[in-house]
Amino acid sequence: xxxxxxxxxTVAFDTVRTPFGAEEEVLGGSATxxxxxxxxxxxxxxxxxxxxxxxxxxAKPLRDRGVDLSGLMRIxxxxxxxxxxxxxxxxxxxxxxxxxxxxxxxxxxxxxxxxGAEFVFLANVDPEIQTQVLEQVxxxxxxxxxxxxxxxxxxxxxxxxxLGKVDALLINDAEAxxxxxxxxxxxxxxxxxxxxxxxxxxxxxxxxxxxxxxxxVFGVPAYPLESVLxxxxxxxxxxxxxxxxxxxxxxxxxxxxxxAVVLGSVMxxxxxxxxxxxxxxxxxxxxxxxxxxxxxxxxxxxxxx
Amino acid sequence: xxxxxxxxxTVAFDTVRTPFGAEEEVLGGSATxxxxxxxxxxxxxxxxxxxxxxxxxxAKPLRDRGVDLSGLMRIxxxxxxxxxxxxxxxxxxxxxxxxxxxxxxxxxxxxxxxxGAEFVFLANVDPEIQTQVLEQVxxxxxxxxxxxxxxxxxxxxxxxxxLGKVDALLINDAEAxxxxxxxxxxxxxxxxxxxxxxxxxxxxxxxxxxxxxxxxVFGVPAYPLESVLxxxxxxxxxxxxxxxxxxxxxxxxxxxxxxAVVLGSVMxxxxxxxxxxxxxxxxxxxxxxxxxxxxxxxxxxxxxx
Numbered sequence: 001x002x003x004x005x006x007x008x009x010t011v012a013f014d015t016v017r018t019p020f021g022a023e024e025e026v027l028g029g030s031a032t033x034x035x036x037x038x039x040x041x042x043x044x045x046x047x048x049x050x051x052x053x054x055x056x057x058x059a060k061p062l063r064d065r066g067v068d069l070s071g072l073m074r075i076x077x078x079x080x081x082x083x084x085x086x087x088x089x090x091x092x093x094x095x096x097x098x099x100x101x102x103x104x105x106x107x108x109x110x111x112x113x114x115x116g117a118e119f120v121f122l123a124n125v126d127p128e129i130q131t132q133v134l135e136q137v138x139x140x141x142x143x144x145x146x147x148x149x150x151x152x153x154x155x156x157x158x159x160x161x162x163l164g165k166v167d168a169l170l171i172n173d174a175e176a177x178x179x180x181x182x183x184x185x186x187x188x189x190x191x192x193x194x195x196x197x198x199x200x201x202x203x204x205x206x207x208x209x210x211x212x213x214x215x216x217v218f219g220v221p222a223y224p225l226e227s228v229l230x231x232x233x234x235x236x237x238x239x240x241x242x243x244x245x246x247x248x249x250x251x252x253x254x255x256x257x258x259x260a261v262v263l264g265s266v267m268x269x270x271x272x273x274x275x276x277x278x279x280x281x282x283x284x285x286x287x288x289x290x291x292x293x294x295x296x297x298x299x300x301x302x303x304x305x
Numbered sequence: 306x307x308x309x310x311x312x313x314x315t316v317a318f319d320t321v322r323t324p325f326g327a328e329e330e331v332l333g334g335s336a337t338x339x340x341x342x343x344x345x346x347x348x349x350x351x352x353x354x355x356x357x358x359x360x361x362x363x364a365k366p367l368r369d370r371g372v373d374l375s376g377l378m379r380i381x382x383x384x385x386x387x388x389x390x391x392x393x394x395x396x397x398x399x400x401x402x403x404x405x406x407x408x409x410x411x412x413x414x415x416x417x418x419x420x421g422a423e424f425v426f427l428a429n430v431d432p433e434i435q436t437q438v439l440e441q442v443x444x445x446x447x448x449x450x451x452x453x454x455x456x457x458x459x460x461x462x463x464x465x466x467x468l469g470k471v472d473a474l475l476i477n478d479a480e481a482x483x484x485x486x487x488x489x490x491x492x493x494x495x496x497x498x499x500x501x502x503x504x505x506x507x508x509x510x511x512x513x514x515x516x517x518x519x520x521x522v523f524g525v526p527a528y529p530l531e532s533v534l535x536x537x538x539x540x541x542x543x544x545x546x547x548x549x550x551x552x553x554x555x556x557x558x559x560x561x562x563x564x565a566v567v568l569g570s571v572m573x574x575x576x577x578x579x580x581x582x583x584x585x586x587x588x589x590x591x592x593x594x595x596x597x598x599x600x601x602x603x604x605x606x607x608x609x610x
Contacts, residue, residue, distance in 0.1 A: 088488040183393040185511070186531040206490070207512035208526060219526030219603050221513060226491040245609075258606040292609055298524050299604050301563040304550075304597055 002248040003141070004043035004068075006114055007034045008133045009123025009236070010103060011048040011059075011072065014276065015083040018090065020229045026276040027058055029080065030123035030146070033233030036280040037240025037267040038121075039065035040288055041248040044240075045114055047071035047133065049102040051079040061277045071114060077102040090231045090272075091205045110136040119247040121239055122166070124148050127158040134165055142252060144168035144197075144243060146235065152179050160195060168199035170239050170264075176202050185210070186217075201242065201261060203235050203268075211261050215254040220262055220299060223269035223291065230275040234268040237280065241267030266291045307553040308446070309348035309373075311419055312339045313438045314428025314541070315408060316353040316364075316377065319581065320388040323395065325534045331581040332363055334385065335428035335451070338538030341585040342545025342572040343426075344370035345593055346553040349545075350419055352376035352438065354407040356384040366582045376419060382407040395536045395577075396510045415441040424552040426544055427471070429453050432463040439470055447557060449473035449502075449548060451540065457484050465500060473504035475544050475569075481507050490515070491522075506547065506566060508540050508573075516566050520559040525567055525604060528574035528596065535580040539573040542585065546572030571596045 009031030015024045031048040038044045045068040050058075052074065059069055078101035084093040108129060115138050122130040122145035130145055137143075143166045151159050152175060159179075163169065169192060171179065180188035189200045189212035199213040206228075208221040242264035249256045266288055273279045314336030320329045336353040343349045350373040355363075357379065364374055383406035389398040413434060420443050427435040427450035435450055442448075448471045456464050457480060464484075468474065474497060476484065485493035494505045494517035504518040511533075513526040547569035554561045571593055578584045 184531065184533070186529045204512065207509065208524070210526065210529060212529075217529050217603055218606070219513070219529065220606070221515065221524030221526055224491045224515060224517075224522050224524065226489065228489070255607050259609055262606055263609070289609070296606070296608070298522055299606075301523070301525070301567055301601075301604075302560050303601070304564055304568070304594070 002042045003118040003250060004045055005038050005119040005121060005243050005247045006045045006047065006117035006137070007031050007038070007121045007123055008047040008108055008129065009034060009125055010080050011046075011050050011054070012080040012082050014232060015081070016085070016230060016232050016275070018086040018230050019088050021275060023230070023275045027061060028082065028232060028276060030125070030236045032062065032277070033236035033271065033280075034121060034123055034240040034243075035062055035067045036065055036277055037237040037271065038244035039067055040267070040283065040285060041241070041244025043068065044244070045071055045117065047108055047110065047114065049073050049075050049106040051075065051077045051102045054079045061281050064281065070111065075102050075105070077105065084232065086231060090228050093231070108133050118142070119243060120144070121243045122146070122162065123236060123239065127151050127155050127162040130162045131158065131165070134162070142167050142246060144170055144239070146170050146239060147175070147179075148172070149175050149178055163192070164196040166197050168201060169197040170201045170203060170235070170242065172235065173202055173204045176200070186212075199257065203238055205231070205234070209238070209261055209265055211257065213254070213257065218258050218261060220265055220295065222265060223295065223298065225269060225273065228272045231272050232276070234272050237271035238264035238268040241265070262292060262295050263288070266295065307347045308423040308555060309350055310343050310424040310426060310548050310552045311350045311352065311422035311442070312336050312343070312426045312428055313352040313413055313434065314339060314430055315385050316351075316355050316359070317385045317387050319537060320386070321390070321535060321537050321580070323391040323535050324393050326580060328535070328580045332366060333387065333537060333581060335430070335541045337367065337582070338541035338576065338585070339426060339428055339545040340367055340372045341370055341582055342542040342576065343549035344372055345572070345588065345590060346546070346549025346568075348373065349549070350376055350422065352413055352415065352419065354378050354380050354411040356380065356382045356407045359384045366586050369586065375416065380407050380410070382410065389537065391536060395533050398536070413438050423447070424548055425449070426548045427451070427467065428541060428544065432456050432460050432467040435467045436463065436470070439467070447472050447551060449475055449544070451475050451544060452480070453477070454480055454483055468497070469501040471502050473506065474502040475506045475508060475540070475547065477540065478507055478509045481505070504562065506569075508543055510536070510539070514543070514566055514570055516562065518559070518562065523563050523566060525570055525600065527570060528600060528603065530574060530578065533577045536577050537581070539577050542576035543569035543573040546570070567597060567600050568593070571600065
């Protein structure tokens with residue numbers, strides 16, 4: 001009895017350079033990476049704007065994964081564009097250029113089917129858009145969101161309103177500290193939990209992830225990869241694995257949250273092994289199960305006498 | 306049938322400032338932190354030079370922990386001094402001043418009892434001193450060492466000779482990459498293993514630790530602490546827990562290596578909870594067992610269907 005997941009976020013054309021190659025004007029965006037990753041677990045319904053320059057064929061990777069694209073709204077203007085660069089330290093992207101395009105005027109309208117969504121992910125967009133979407137969903141069972149420094153600094157009140165209505169926040173390490181105004185991560189997570197989300201998942205790139213919730217703290221290292229080609233979309237792939245598992249599993253138990261963090265890590269670790277969506281597009285269910293087992297091998301240790 | 310551990314390193318007077326307080330001219334040094342931590346697991350024999358300014362009472366914390374101080378050599382000159390500072394990002398120390406003192410002329414001579422040591426830790430000192438010590442040990446069963454950027458850059462050949470003779474290297478993240486000349490940690494660890502040590506343990510501060518060996522990769526997050534007062538000695542406390550467990554356990558099995566990494570993390574996490582040696586001085590065996598269980602709670606997760 002798997003529930004579907006509704007995601008609102010961006011669909012973009014990305015131009016990315018890493019020390020290992022470059023891609024120009026390829027499909028990207030937070031809702032795209034999220035949907036690709038979550039599609040391995042359950043039905044995904046995507047809500048995002050694209051411009052008149054977006055062709056049907058551009059959405060092929062999402063269509064191939066069975067993502068419901070009825071919420072992909074083509075509106076006047078150009079599709080959102082992001083251009084970024086990574087150095088040998090692949091942990092942080094340097095944004096070279098963003099072109100908001102249709103994002104600037106995006107006014108999300110959900111269909112009735114979408115309003116009935118039980119699992120909702122508000123990817124990293126303007127917190128006012130996040131709230132607009134959430135107000136249209138009639139009785140969500142579990143809502144998570146992401147955000148970034150741009151909104152933490154630029155729209156703090158709107159972000160607080162979003163945070164007051166979500167069950168979980170998935171956020172980068174540095175941004176968690178910034179949002180809480182607190183350098184210690186344990187205290188930062190506690191402060192964020194007081195803002196609303198009962199669960200805070202801190203994404204730490206190549207260092208893994210830590211989840212803070214009422215059932216305590218759970219930490220998992222990142223999967224040690226010999227070859228990382230393009231970190232773009234790692235956080236959204238993480239969110240896709242995390243939400244996808246929760247929706248498929250349905251229990252929302254402490255155990256399923258821990259599995260969700262690991263499956264988020266699994267999807268992120270797969271995603272960065274190739275440029276753009278290439279790796280997720282060729283991923284199989286068996287590879288996901290295999291890497292999940294690898295995570296258990298990576299982290300398991302015995303009691304001491 | 307616990308084996309003893311021999312450690313060669315520094316005994317120092319530290320002056321440390323963190324955002325949470327300051328300590329002046331307190332007992333520190335790599336061999337000191339190592340010995341304090343390892344003393345909870347087995348008999349520790351310390352080899353290090355101190356100057357004429359070092360009083361018997363200065364060694365009280367070590368003596369109280371039952372550390373064998375017959376290798377603490379008082380020689381002409383002043384005791385090694387280190388002065389450092391940490392910002393709110395407690396991950397990296399800024400060294401304000403070092404005074405080598407007796408370290409500059411240290412010529413380690415082991416007694417017969419010490420030469421028979423089975424477990425040896427060469428803490429972060431001049432790799433020529435590390436080799437000198439190692440040449441005096443008759444048939445060690447397991448040897449590990451630490452090092453730092455100063456020796457990687459300043460004495461690369463001597464360091465290579467040390468690495469060619471050890472079973473394990475415990476090293477910081479950034480220094481592992483520097484030693485290997487390789488930004489990817491998995492490839493860096495593989496390159497270092499080709500230099501000699503079959504086991505490479507990479508210490509990542511608040512992000513935990515990763516071990517690379519012939520039985521694969523093992524990763525553990527750091528224990529999430531609400532209050533870190535002074536990170537000084539965390540790496541050496543880690544090494545003390547790691548080596549102490551291996552010596553006590555005696556198996557040198559893949560399972561005991563994993564437990565050793567966790568017990569290293571346990572000792573490091575305790576150490577940073579107070580200034581200088583204060584926290585280790587008041588630690589109990591039960592606290593160590595408790596935190597080890599906490600690490601299992603922190604990292605455990607179930608299989609998926």
